[in-house]
Amino acid sequence: MSVIDLSALKGGLRELPPLSLYIHFPWCVKKCPYCDFNSHEFRAGSIPIANAANTGRSRVGEGFDEMAYVEALLRDFEYSLPSIWGRPISTIFMGGGTPSLFSPQAMDALLAGIRARVRLQPDAEITMEANPGTFERERFQGYRDAGINRLSIGIQSFHPRHLQALGRIHDDAEARRAVETALTYFDNVNLDLMYALPQQTLAEALADLDTALSYGVSHVSAYHLTIEPNTLFAVQLPQNLPDDELSADMQEAIEARLEGAGFVHYETSAFAQPGRFARHNVNYWQFGDYVGIGAGAHGKISSHAGIVREMRYKQPAAYLQAVAEGKPVQSSHKVGRKDLPFEFMMNLLRLTGGFELRLFSERTGLPVSCIQSQLQQARAEGLIEHDLTHLRPTLKGQRFLNDLLTLFLHEDGEN
Structure with missing residues (x-):
């Protein structure tokens, strides 16, 4: 069946999508060898302390004034306000790096400053990433009191040998304590796990998953270890990585085990109990809007004139200087x-359940007819299924997502 043009929208977007806020914290205790995110090992002097000893400010470490970064974030946010006037924020995600290096007092000041500048939805989802190596039980009540209502914990594995191979700063006992602590204060917790690790067996991959499920968490993100450029693993390839066949077996077994436990596989690497999807990430995947503040943060903002993407300066020192000069955005393009x-x-084809075709016109301002030939080819190759109102990737399309996406690339570079 061919796709019918459901919309003849012309002249831009008719309605703006939901709006989220992403906040980047660029410091970690130690840079992991597989990580290609904008993260930097914490060192004394990472942020000038600006007479912190005389102000009573909290510090992440010696020579580090966390409130200087919080104040920079709020100034950065103020520069974005004209582009989002009148639009409420539905979700906030604090990622990194390691946001849990910052104190509850710093998070409280940050969230209070955001609330003073923009309207948050009453039920806004506010997520903070945390690593087990930075957990302190008494801090997490403070995070909850500040308004954070969801935690995402970078466990990666509960096996000591695999944690060591991944260069993590926590051991298996700290991983377990972190989950127990999180569930004491939060009922909405995600655990990040990785599979296809050096020397990992199928049984070990499933053991990690079973341990995670035993705690009763509502969300699991299961990622295949990939060797990214500009990482230590790209320079020093780890030994004894599982081959493609074993990796595929792990993926299929993990998906089956989670389905059996009542989890919905709703995105490429995301699994959740019904009603516990990560709302912030779903907004990304549905081509929603988000302001991105902090070193290296990216943003996407729609208006009736089109869609603009922005990127902040990546290096923390350069970012802080740029904010001080009133120019935190390094690059911006329509x-x-x-x-x-x-x-x-x-974004949308990452959703395993697919999407309503009307979203294409609503979020891009283009008629569906402009991609009709690509949709027909994708269907002929068995990569998608669709009817008059809905489109979803097939299992083959999910497994060969890059091939599917390539069909939608234009070749001539014109806009």
């Missing part, structure tokens, strides 16, 4: 008309 189909599909 997404061209011919790029919109790929950018939309790059």
Whole structure:
């Protein structure tokens, strides 16, 4: 069945999508060898302390004034306000790096400052990433009191040998204590796990998952270890990585085990109990809008004139200087008309349940007819299924997502 053009929208977006806020904290205790995120090992002097000893400010470590970064974040946010006037924020995600290096007092000041500048939805989801190596039980009541209502914990594995191979700063006992502590204060907790690790067996991958499930968490993110450029693993490839066949067996077994436990596989690497999807990430995947503040943060903002993507300065010192000068955005560009189909599909096709076709027109301002030939080819190759109102990737499309997305790339570079 061919796709019918459900919309003839012209002249831009008719309705703006939901709005989220992403806040980046660029410091870690130690840089993991597989990590290609904008993160930097904490060192004394990472942020000038600005007479912190005389102000009573909290510090992450010697020579580090956490409130200087919080104040920079709030100034950065103020520069974004004209582009989002009148729009409420539905979710906040604090990622990194390691946000849990910052104190509850710093998080409280940050969230209070955001509430003073913009309207949050009453039921806003506010997530903070945390690593087991930075857990202190008494801090997490403070995080909860500050308004954080969801935790995402980077466990990666409960096996000591695999944690060591991944260069993590926590051991298996700290991983377990972290989950127990989190569930004491939060009822909405995600655990990040990785599989296809050096020397990992199928039984070990499933043992990690079973340990996570034994705690009763509502959300699990299961990621295949990938060797990314510009990481230590790319320079020093770890030994005895599982081959493609074993890796595929792990993926299929993990998906089956989670389905059996009542989890919905709703995104490429995300699994949740019904009603516990990560709302912030779902907004990304549905091509929603988000302001990105902090060193290296990215943002996407729609208006009736089009869609603009922004990126902040990545190096913390350069970012702080840029904020002080009133110019935190390093680069900004309007997404061209011919790029919109790929950018939309790059997000929406991660959703295993697919999406309503009307979203394409609502979020891009383009008619569905402009991608009709690509949809027909994808269907002919068995990569998608669709009817008049709904489209979803097939299992083959999920497994070969890059091949599917390539169909929506334009070739001539014109916009």
